[in-house]
Amino acid sequence: MNLTHLTALELGRAITQGDVTIPQATQAALEEIAQRDKSLNSCITVLAEQAMERAETLQKGLKPGLSPLYGVPLLLKDNLCTQGVPTTCGSRLLEGYVPPYDATVVEKVKTAGGVCLGKGNLDEFAMGSTTETSNFGPTRNPWDESRVPGGSSGGCAAAVAAGFAWYALGSDTGGSIRQPAGYCGLTGLKPTYGSVSRYGLVAYASSMDQVGPLCRDAADCAAVLDMIQGKDPRDSTTVDGNYGGLLSSLASDIRGLRVGLPMECFGEGLRPQVAQRVQEVARVLESRGGTVTQVSIPELKLVIPAYYVLASAEASSNLARYDGVKYGFRAKEYGNLTQMYENTRSQGFGKEAKLRILLGTFVLSAGYYEAYYKKALAVQGQVKQGLERAFAICDVLLTPVTPNTAPKLGESLRDPMGMYLSDLYTVPANLAGLPALSMPCGVDGDGLSVGAQLVGPRFGEQVLLNTAHAYQQETDYHRQVPKGGGMG
Amino acid sequence: MNWEIVMGLETHVELSTESKIFCSCSTAFGGAPNSQCCPVCMGLPGALPVLNQKVVEYGVKVGLALGCSITPVSRFDRKNYFYPDLPKGYQISQLYAPLCRNGRVEVAGTTIGIHEIHMEEDAGKLYHDPATGETLCDFNRCGVPLLEIVTEPDFRTSEQVVAYLKKLRDSLQYLGVSDGKMEEGSLRCDVNLSVRPVGSDTLGTRTEMKNLGSFQAIARAIQFESQRQISLLERGERVVQETRRFDEEKGETFSMRSKEEARDYRYFPEPDLPPVVLSREYVEGIRENLPELGEAKRRRYAQQYQLPEYDCQMVTSHPALARFFEELLALGTPPKQGTNWIMGEVLGALSERSLSPGQMPMTPKTLARLIALVGEGKLNRNTAVKVFEAVFDTDGDVDEYVAAHGLEQVQDVELVERIVVQVLEENPQSVADYRGGKEKAFGFLVGQTMRKLQGKADPQTVRRLLLERLGQE
Numbered sequence: 001m002n003l004t005h006l007t008a009l010e011l012g013r014a015i016t017q018g019d020v021t022i023p024q025a026t027q028a029a030l031e032e033i034a035q036r037d038k039s040l041n042s043c044i045t046v047l048a049e050q051a052m053e054r055a056e057t058l059q060k061g062l063k064p065g066l067s068p069l070y071g072v073p074l075l076l077k078d079n080l081c082t083q084g085v086p087t088t089c090g091s092r093l094l095e096g097y098v099p100p101y102d103a104t105v106v107e108k109v110k111t112a113g114g115v116c117l118g119k120g121n122l123d124e125f126a127m128g129s130t131t132e133t134s135n136f137g138p139t140r141n142p143w144d145e146s147r148v149p150g151g152s153s154g155g156c157a158a159a160v161a162a163g164f165a166w167y168a169l170g171s172d173t174g175g176s177i178r179q180p181a182g183y184c185g186l187t188g189l190k191p192t193y194g195s196v197s198r199y200g201l202v203a204y205a206s207s208m209d210q211v212g213p214l215c216r217d218a219a220d221c222a223a224v225l226d227m228i229q230g231k232d233p234r235d236s237t238t239v240d241g242n243y244g245g246l247l248s249s250l251a252s253d254i255r256g257l258r259v260g261l262p263m264e265c266f267g268e269g270l271r272p273q274v275a276q277r278v279q280e281v282a283r284v285l286e287s288r289g290g291t292v293t294q295v296s297i298p299e300l301k302l303v304i305p306a307y308y309v310l311a312s313a314e315a316s317s318n319l320a321r322y323d324g325v326k327y328g329f330r331a332k333e334y335g336n337l338t339q340m341y342e343n344t345r346s347q348g349f350g351k352e353a354k355l356r357i358l359l360g361t362f363v364l365s366a367g368y369y370e371a372y373y374k375k376a377l378a379v380q381g382q383v384k385q386g387l388e389r390a391f392a393i394c395d396v397l398l399t400p401v402t403p404n405t406a407p408k409l410g411e412s413l414r415d416p417m418g419m420y421l422s423d424l425y426t427v428p429a430n431l432a433g434l435p436a437l438s439m440p441c442g443v444d445g446d447g448l449s450v451g452a453q454l455v456g457p458r459f460g461e462q463v464l465l466n467t468a469h470a471y472q473q474e475t476d477y478h479r480q481v482p483k484g485g486g487m488g
Numbered sequence: 489m490n491w492e493i494v495m496g497l498e499t500h501v502e503l504s505t506e507s508k509i510f511c512s513c514s515t516a517f518g519g520a521p522n523s524q525c526c527p528v529c530m531g532l533p534g535a536l537p538v539l540n541q542k543v544v545e546y547g548v549k550v551g552l553a554l555g556c557s558i559t560p561v562s563r564f565d566r567k568n569y570f571y572p573d574l575p576k577g578y579q580i581s582q583l584y585a586p587l588c589r590n591g592r593v594e595v596a597g598t599t600i601g602i603h604e605i606h607m608e609e610d611a612g613k614l615y616h617d618p619a620t621g622e623t624l625c626d627f628n629r630c631g632v633p634l635l636e637i638v639t640e641p642d643f644r645t646s647e648q649v650v651a652y653l654k655k656l657r658d659s660l661q662y663l664g665v666s667d668g669k670m671e672e673g674s675l676r677c678d679v680n681l682s683v684r685p686v687g688s689d690t691l692g693t694r695t696e697m698k699n700l701g702s703f704q705a706i707a708r709a710i711q712f713e714s715q716r717q718i719s720l721l722e723r724g725e726r727v728v729q730e731t732r733r734f735d736e737e738k739g740e741t742f743s744m745r746s747k748e749e750a751r752d753y754r755y756f757p758e759p760d761l762p763p764v765v766l767s768r769e770y771v772e773g774i775r776e777n778l779p780e781l782g783e784a785k786r787r788r789y790a791q792q793y794q795l796p797e798y799d800c801q802m803v804t805s806h807p808a809l810a811r812f813f814e815e816l817l818a819l820g821t822p823p824k825q826g827t828n829w830i831m832g833e834v835l836g837a838l839s840e841r842s843l844s845p846g847q848m849p850m851t852p853k854t855l856a857r858l859i860a861l862v863g864e865g866k867l868n869r870n871t872a873v874k875v876f877e878a879v880f881d882t883d884g885d886v887d888e889y890v891a892a893h894g895l896e897q898v899q900d901v902e903l904v905e906r907i908v909v910q911v912l913e914e915n916p917q918s919v920a921d922y923r924g925g926k927e928k929a930f931g932f933l934v935g936q937t938m939r940k941l942q943g944k945a946d947p948q949t950v951r952r953l954l955l956e957r958l959g960q961e
């Protein structure tokens with residue numbers, strides 16, 4: 001049995017049945033990381049000893065009736081706070097910072113018997129689409145190491161694709177789970193805003209940030225969501241809901257499912273090979289009893305500027321606390337308080353973070369607030385309405401995840417505008433707070449994974465998972481592993 | 489030219505909730521530095537605020553007491569600026585939809601409009617260590633709940649300003665939402681001031697004065713700043729819009745920062761907190777349960793108990809005193825007796841011990857019993873004062889104390905009469921002096937009689953019996 005190619009649920013079953021021990025699984029993952037992460041650079045911190053100790057303890061506690069993911073090792077994106085373990089956000093500014101508390105989702109994973117292997121690399125403060133803006137160097141795509149894994153949860157995506165962990169928790173503000181899942185051949189899900197606690201997730205854009213799973217298939221995503229969703233008294237933006245039961249209700253019967261293809265997501269800028277793969281998904285869903293219709297949501301043309309105005313505005317405020325006063329990096333030389341702030345932040349933040357802080361500061365400034373911030377809020381309202389209209393006649397929307405497959409390292413940084421524009425398909429779900437899933441649907445001519453996105457109405461996680469599950473019953477793209485990952 | 493002063497106030501009130509506005513840390517004063525903080529109030533990465541509902545309740549109480557309308561859906565906003573005492577780099581406050589709006593307060597014969605009341609969090613404190621030149625941060629105050637009360641520019645004199653602040657303090661104390669102590673910083677006031685020729689209806693350029701630590705400082709700062717502005721204008725110069733700091737020692741205001749240096753706070757809606765939605769029932773429920781405030785009590789005491797204005801003022805000067813007074817009445821103490829004891833012995837005893845009325849060791853029940861014993865003629869007033877002193881600190885049992893020390897007034901008139909006869913016999917010279925017109929001799933005879941009775945007789949009875957005897961012979 002090739003352990004590291006199992007899905008998380010398969011490993012969980014093997015552990016329960018006694019076919020594999022938790023220390024064996026943990027050891028296997030740690031060995032993969034030790035051997036192959038030097039070139040991939042997917043992990044910022046590896047907790048080898050802690051993970052083995054924890055695996056031994058969990059193995060002793062094995063008994064019937066535990067979580068289906070009991071004992072399954074995972075990776076956490078390094079913007080999730082972990083008590084006693086450095087949390088860097090990929091930034092020099094958090095150099096040496098060790099949180100005194102666990103994020104709510106980390107607590108939940110621990111309670112369910114997760115084994116945390118380490119912390120995944122990311123774009124600095126989750127700002128980027130390539131995992132190249134990290135202070136810890138870029139992560140490479142295990143499918144083609146000359147290419148990026150996507151971002152900002154690129155470390156987590158690369159690690160799960162490479163067989164370093166069975167699943168990972170990432171965060172998604174504008175596509176940061178779905179886009180790297182798409183580039184790395186994984187199934188990733190951004191949950192409904194307010195269904196997963198953000199307590200302990202280091203904020204980028206608070207009104208859109210959401211923690212979610214990066215997995216090998218839809219069933220694993222369902223199991224992870226069951227574990228992490230729920231109202232949290234420590235996060236006032238979480239809401240009551242009918243949580244749990246996504247896995248037990250997972251079904252592959254999608255007869256009568258109304259699938260909408262937004263015209264605006266299949267137009268200019270989309271690479272034909274990607275379009276073909278996604279159209280093929282529609283045909284598979286039809287073959288299983290779904291009906292496919294074209295819909296038009298003209299508001300989607302406005303999403304990119306609105307998203308970057310709102311996200312940058314919130315980021316400029318959220319990142320203000322990294323000032324060198326209390327923790328993390330402080331510039332060595334300064335003459336007075338203002339210089340201390342200026343030098344610390346000039347030296348501590350990378351280029352992309354600075355760009356967004358400047359943009360956000362600008363759009364909130366006196367005289368520009370109405371022209372930019374307020375206008376972006378109005379656009380956000382329109383996008384919500386446009387999507388609501390679509391969900392009156394559809395159950396899910398099907399789109400590409402990105403216009404193209406994974407770019408080469410360095411390509412995107414030379415063309416930031418092109419990078420922002422490639423978020424076109426993923427940001428609407430963040431602006432509207434809707435759940436959205438990304439799944440592999442084949443490869444392009446270079447053998448690079450193509451991702452398809454399913455967007456659902458608020459709390460529509462079950463329909464997204466069922467749709468993806470049905471698709472994955474019919475196809476095996478999700479079971480393909482990168483060549484370098486030939487292990488066992 | 490005659491000038492008119494125009495002022496508006498921005499007052500920060502520290503609320504007396506037990507925990508902070510966005511976390512469960514204690515708001516207690518005087519803890520060791522950084523002993524009352526957590527990831528939330530220290531703004532650690534990933535921490536999120538959760539609104540303390542008590543703060544909303546207190547805010548609504550103050551709003552209703554100041555005649556405001558309560559905003560059904562109010563929101564929090566972020567006020568962004570860098571300072572080491574502000575760990576998140578922004579203060580959570582309310583700009584676009586504050587909790588209360590459009591109130592009015594009657595003060596010293598004029599109406600002061602309340603522009604708005606909003607909720608916000610306090611910042612930490614910085615300590616500059618002169619020995620090392622270092623600055624240290626204490627985040628214990630971070631997240632202590634504040635209300636900011638902003639008035640319209642309706643003040644014309646410093647008397648009105650002080651009267652308003654006294655009334656505000658009084659209301660805060662009666663509502664039980666703040667101790668309202670200016671000296672300790674739980675009531676902090678900034679004064680916006682401009683001047684204009686009498687009769688003009690346009691506003692002049694204003695300055696904002698900070699660091700006003702007492703009513704006296706406020707009056708002095710207004711006096712100085714209005715004169716400064718008038719002098720400038722009379723010399724043909726201009727007033728610069730700026731923030732000025734009042735220097736208590738010099739009695740002058742100094743420029744802190746000009747309008748050009750004013751910060752752009754880049755307010756925007758706080759995404760971490762949902763709107764505060766208040767139902768009509770919630771607001772009306774609070775309105776119905778608002779306590780009677782000081783001013784209403786003063787009016788009622790004067791009418792209902794026919795008490796002098798001074799007495800009413802004194803017993804309502806602190807809610808704890810008013811409560812004490814009302815409990816005395818409930819125990820049957822005559823109102824005037826009650827105010828006499830409170831204004832005399834009670835306030836005296838408190839001040840000797842440097843206690844606030846809220847720290848009163850004696851219960852109303854004890855004082856009521858003491859007053860009753862005097863009323864029943866069982867103790868005379870002087871003895872009662874001694875008993876009061878003896879039982880005040882421990883709230884001791886009055887009857888037990890009187891019995892144990894044999895202080896009960898002599899009720900036996902025949903005994904008093906015998907002693908009177910004895911005293912007259914023993915002091916023929918004084919008797920002669922009295923009869924010869926020396927009134928003072930009578931006092932001596934009273935004193936002698938009381939002494940033989942160990943002070944336990946009713947002085948009225950002694951006087952009456954002495955007069956009877958002296959008149960007979």
